[in-house]
Amino acid sequence: MYRMAGVPREKHRKRAMQRSTLVQLTVGIALAALMVLAAVLPSEAQVRRLIFASAGTNESNRFWIIGRPQHLQYDPFLETLLDIDPETGAYTPRLAEKWESTPDMKEWTFYLRKGVQFHFGYGEFTARDVVHSHSLMLRPETIATLAAFWRSVEEIKVINDYQVVFRMKQPATTMPYAASRSGDLRIVSKAQWDKEGLEGFEKRPAGTGSYRYVTREVGQFIRFERVENHWAGERPAFPELEIRFVPEDTTRLATLLNGEAHIVDLPRELQPEALNRGMKILASKLATDWETIYFGGQYYMPGDPKFKADQPWNDRRVRQAMNMAVDRQELRATIFRGRGSPMYVSGFEASLEGWNPAWAGRFDALYGYNPTRAKELLKEAGYPPGTIHVRLLSYTSPGEAEHPQVVEALAVYFDAVGIKSTIESYDEGKVGSMWRNKEATGCIWSNIIGLRPTEEWIRTSYWSKGPVHHFEDSFIDERYMKLTQTVDPNERQRLAREVGDHLFEEFADIPLLLLYNEVVTNPKVVADWTYPGPGAGRSTHFHLIKAAK
Numbered sequence: 001m002y003r004m005a006g007v008p009r010e011k012h013r014k015r016a017m018q019r020s021t022l023v024q025l026t027v028g029i030a031l032a033a034l035m036v037l038a039a040v041l042p043s044e045a046q047v048r049r050l051i052f053a054s055a056g057t058n059e060s061n062r063f064w065i066i067g068r069p070q071h072l073q074y075d076p077f078l079e080t081l082l083d084i085d086p087e088t089g090a091y092t093p094r095l096a097e098k099w100e101s102t103p104d105m106k107e108w109t110f111y112l113r114k115g116v117q118f119h120f121g122y123g124e125f126t127a128r129d130v131v132h133s134h135s136l137m138l139r140p141e142t143i144a145t146l147a148a149f150w151r152s153v154e155e156i157k158v159i160n161d162y163q164v165v166f167r168m169k170q171p172a173t174t175m176p177y178a179a180s181r182s183g184d185l186r187i188v189s190k191a192q193w194d195k196e197g198l199e200g201f202e203k204r205p206a207g208t209g210s211y212r213y214v215t216r217e218v219g220q221f222i223r224f225e226r227v228e229n230h231w232a233g234e235r236p237a238f239p240e241l242e243i244r245f246v247p248e249d250t251t252r253l254a255t256l257l258n259g260e261a262h263i264v265d266l267p268r269e270l271q272p273e274a275l276n277r278g279m280k281i282l283a284s285k286l287a288t289d290w291e292t293i294y295f296g297g298q299y300y301m302p303g304d305p306k307f308k309a310d311q312p313w314n315d316r317r318v319r320q321a322m323n324m325a326v327d328r329q330e331l332r333a334t335i336f337r338g339r340g341s342p343m344y345v346s347g348f349e350a351s352l353e354g355w356n357p358a359w360a361g362r363f364d365a366l367y368g369y370n371p372t373r374a375k376e377l378l379k380e381a382g383y384p385p386g387t388i389h390v391r392l393l394s395y396t397s398p399g400e401a402e403h404p405q406v407v408e409a410l411a412v413y414f415d416a417v418g419i420k421s422t423i424e425s426y427d428e429g430k431v432g433s434m435w436r437n438k439e440a441t442g443c444i445w446s447n448i449i450g451l452r453p454t455e456e457w458i459r460t461s462y463w464s465k466g467p468v469h470h471f472e473d474s475f476i477d478e479r480y481m482k483l484t485q486t487v488d489p490n491e492r493q494r495l496a497r498e499v500g501d502h503l504f505e506e507f508a509d510i511p512l513l514l515l516y517n518e519v520v521t522n523p524k525v526v527a528d529w530t531y532p533g534p535g536a537g538r539s540t541h542f543h544l545i546k547a548a549k
Contacts, residue, residue: 047525049223049240050545053252053261055396056245057427059218061202063186064136067432068145068450071184072398072537073243076211076224077119078186081110081130081179086541089286089532091176095125095187095208099179105171105487110179112162116231119212120204122189127164131156132190143436144184145536148459148467149174170484173492174453181535182452210234210543211241220245230543237547247427249401262525263545266518267401268337274520282526284517284533289448291336291402292346293326293410293510295319296440300473301464306438312381312388319507320366321377325417326410327369328512335405340513345500346470347449347457349514354454354496359504367507374417385418392421393445397428398537400448406512407446435468448515451534454496455483462499462508471508524548 058070063078083094096110116125136142137150144150152172157165166175177183189206196203205213208231211224221244226236244261246252253270255261257277266274271281298314299307312318332340343349344359344367378384394407404425411421421444434440452460458480461470476499483495503509517538521529527546531539 047262047547048238049242050238050263050525051242051244051261052539053244053246053255053264054398055247055249055252055265055401056243056398057247057396058429059216059222059245061205061216063184064139064142064144064147066144068184068536069397069400070428070537072539073222074186075181075535075537075540076241076542077209077213078188078205078207079209080181080183080185080187082176082181084181084532084535086530086532086544087285089534091180094181096179099176101175103487105173105175106168108166108168108172108175110164110166112164113231114162116208118189118192118208119206119227120192122191122206125187125208126161127158128161129187129190130164131158132193133185133187136188137185143467145460145467146178146184146456148465149178149456150185171487173487174456177453177456181540182450184536210236234543236543237545241542247396249396249404256520256522259522262522263519265398265401266520267335267405268339268518269335269402269405271337271518271520278523279520280523282519282521282529284531284538286516286533287341287349287451287514288517288533288538289450289515290343290346290349291340291406291446291448291512291515292343293406293444293446293512294435294470295322295509296435296443296445298471298508299438299469300471301477302474304464304472306441308441311441312383315381316507317377317381318383318388321374321381321417322414322419323367323507323510324370324374324377325413325419326510326512327413329369331406331409332513335402335409336513336515339518340515343511343514345504346509346511347451347461348454348500349451352451352454353493354500356497356500356504359500367511371417378418386420388418389420389422390414391443392423393431393434393443394423394425395428395431395445397448398539402448403446410444410446435470438469450536450538458483458496458499462503471503471506475502
């Protein structure tokens, strides 16, 4: 990360030179390879297999052990009960033709589409497949993002082949989100499982999507082929699709420039190199993510054995100081190349429950870049320069390629106010395991997270029994439990806002930006792609990719 305005700091300058040299070298190698490959690569008009190079590293056909960001690999072939409109983000019919709930929102009925066939001849989709797919979310190894939601199902009643009822333990206001393409309940064949078990499923999972599964090479790719008679009439432009797993940013750039890939996730820092070579950026239709820095180890529920009392940022003043050490405007201008808008409380956006417009007016005074005040706060808290050391966790994930650069910037910002740090590189699965298992004490990491209903966000990250454990205390737990028990809109708004205000006043984390998802494409192969962004995996609706003519 480096400064693009004013006089750069020396550490910024060195890192900028190193990164610039690497990018130039990568581009040079890619262009040389392109000259060699030009004689053997098919012309753009002849592309049969569309290749998407993704930063993903968490690979498995078992969707129930994979978090939402990595559901990119399932979107082409494993469908959900509901869809999301690619233009508006509204929930729409998919495998369920319609749905309804009782007034207390404890019973949700889905009326299923007739005549939908599973791939590979496993028969017609029915309510029994819904029950089976849900059962996978209850397995001991399940760590899917919404696993706790699906475990709150008290009973599933099969009314007939085409009608199924979820009876919940409490009001489930977020059911449409959880059952849609934004969620993680993928519908798979009970008939296949009964015949072949887990082993057969892992070898060749049967879905109902407009692409069907062909093969997977762990650490390399997952490959699909087009379904010619999809139940909804969806007909992808490309007969084959491959999602290739390429963790290194510059390698993904090279695959795009030399024609090995046609769509790639790229950090915004590398996008200009691609644009200079004639590539094109395609963005989601809706704002889909926010970028935040999280403090590990904030387990403030009484009696939590994982809580470590000597952690510096248990002191609210330290958390505020670390917020004021970060130059958000510089991060936005450089790493994110001017894209994104302010995020005042992580996960709270103006269209969601709990939003408080007063946060914007108070943010700069409490959170804004002010290293002088940051040093004062650290001194007041009893931490003179050099007495705090943090572990900065670096990793990449699909649609989240900026994490390493953000972490590098944090090291510089923290150093400027006397906080020492060490950058540690991991794969995403390891980092996720650390925060799920409460092993992140003393660690700080960057995360880009998809927007979701406020209740679901609180459950995921701030409820003491949730899966992620970002910031937990009795105040949040009490209000969250009340929120889950009410369907009154005004009361829900009040409770959600109290949680948001609490997070704001406590400096629970370091909120940065609200973002659209972006991919970089070869316009000679891909003409356009309309996708909403809030779907699990972010890049969704692969059947809407338009081929260049």
